[in-house]
Amino acid sequence: MAINLEESTVAIRESRLGGITGYDGDICDLCRQTKCGSADNRERCFSQAGSCISSALHGLANITDIAVINHAPQGCTAFAPDSLTEHGFVAKKRGVPYHTVILGTDINEKDTVFGATDSLKEIVLETYRRYKPKAIFIGTSCTSGIIGEDIDSVVDELKQELPIPVASVHCEGFKSKILAGRFDLVDHAVLTSIVKPPRKKNHKVNFKNFNESAREEITELFANFGVEPFFFYATATVEELSHLSESLATVCICGSLGTYIGNALEEKYGVPYIKTIDPLGIVGFETWLRALGKVIAQEAAVEAYIERERALYLPQIEAVKRELQGLRAVVNMGPGFAFQISRVLQELGIKLEYVISLHHDSRFDDGEVPAFIEYYAQKENAVENFKVSISDQQNFEIMNILNAFKPDIYLSRHSGTTVGAIKQGVASLFVGDEYKAFGYKGTLDFAQTILYTVKNRSFEKNLAARVKLPYTAWWYKQNSAAFLKEEVE
């Protein structure tokens, strides 16, 4: 599947990867449908999702020395203070400076009628004059998209006038229902404006992640194999990102997060991209590490490491695992985590009642089905079939599922939904840290946290007894997929 870096934007996942946001079935069926072409989407006749791909701009602002200019009405840039605070924290924790600014062009009524590319250009030039960022990214909005603002021409002109990279990010919210499309928009903007062809190879491994909480641990891990991780986009600079093409390999903590840049770097610059199941849980970590070891020619060192660490951690993991047997779980995450955490839970002997994923891609950017599909499709790995819902933040469906299955634990990467589960009396774990189940140590920590979470459930019980939720008895009697329409082409 060709990645086209000559275009100013990347196609949405619905058309590029066969991405869907509506499905209800089980993992065996999802594997079958995915492998036989693509999984069928079912539209909802009622929807309550509340995010959009314009959050690509929040993602870009992870980079520490750029300006993000949102060509939008003022409210669309309301994310800026939160975004800068969050990214600033991560940089501060690592001890690196954070100078990125986010500005909005404040498209108003007059701009909507007459167009505002002139003022956009002025704002970009003034932003450069005041802040001297190392690159400027111009985000589009629904408003600029509908009135057909010619952002790309402005970018072309600015490239001639400014000594830094300038790129557009076409993130009109109405284009796609798949929130993960925001990752691709960031990657495309960085690939087309910042990444340079390799000058000389280095000993780094590109590591795409979110908040790099395991920076030290992974740096130590990689030192065993004579390589160094380069984490992005948090705390990364434009200069560092320009060398992405020179690394030995690219890895990612989440297949959904890494598909575009990983495959693009491989296709365009020959940087191998590790496409195995993700390094969560024992099986995931070992599969991933062995694949990386092969690419960097460190197989022996990897095997030695695995043997050493297994001896240290497996007995401890087994001890906790014994206490987890028979627990029942509901999982709700993006696809990169939902179907990886589900695998780890099965490794720990926990029964999966329902796995809810924000969306599902039938292919990744190399044209292959996601590795987790191959994993689950293999007979020996199909520990036990489980129910699957593809649901883009449809909380009413999650509440229905939780009410119907009353699991021992609910795991989510979206903190708001854990509150809903707790109010139903379900012990909940917010898996906000992407490294929560990373490697042996992470798997042990994850297992222990689950145990602590389910051991004392008095808080959930007490809260549930005193809270009235907005859902009616009628809704709880319906199937959670009641608002999914029949399959559409």
Next chain:
Amino acid sequence: MSKKIKQIAIYGKGGIGKSTTTSNISAALTTMGYKVMQFGCDPKADSTNTLRDGTYIPTVLDTLREKNKVRAEDVIFKGFNGVYCVEAGGPAPGVGCAGRGIITAVQLLKQLKVYEELDLDVIIYDVLGDVVCGGFAVPIREGIAEHVFTVSSADFMALYAANNLFKGIKKYSNSGGALLGGVIANSINAPYSKDIIDDFAAKTQTQVVEYVPRSVTVTQAELQGKTTIEASPDSAQAKIYQNLARKVIETTESKVPRPLENGELRDWAATWADQLLAVETGEIRGRAQGI
């Protein structure tokens, strides 16, 4: 209590003679004693030229661009026989959003509450007629015009635009929007033109309000920057416009049209194409077919 102002919208494909027709209706109505405002809703902003000796007036949107607050006297100008002229204006071709411009301009004028102060009898909106987006449909939505007329020739592209307008009217008809007064048939000279337009009106369940022939009198008047009513008040063409104006102002009941579906419209056009070809090739057909 203030009197009810009659609000009329006249749509038509670009270049079909809609501004000429509208200006002549406005001019004729002033000669009948009505207080009239003509509101041009086309980014070209030339709707009211022939009411003001061929001159352009500052548009609502241009004024809004330069000032934060727009006053009535900045955008309302008197023309022939006291007709009030307003032009919405719009962005330069290829930028911004002309549809949003019409929404902004129409809302602004409403907010200024000048209609009551000017003691108007009638407001005529002259709108670019392809109704390509929500903005161009504003005058037919709730609270603006009550009666809509469309200017059309027997040209199929003009009828296609009229059919689109009918779709818009039908869509808003359940929510208090304007209804269709009828078709103003323009440039009707060839014998088959009248038949085509009559057939279209019958198919879409509307009526032809008036047949306006192409006339050199109109061209001569326009070259002077005037309406026919002003330049040649006693001409036959002026009489036609006066009749048309009377019918328009006296319209009290408008209807929901029955727009043709795209396939239907194509098939209908194809049958006429066959008949016109038959005329050209000298094939003899029955009189009932009107050719």
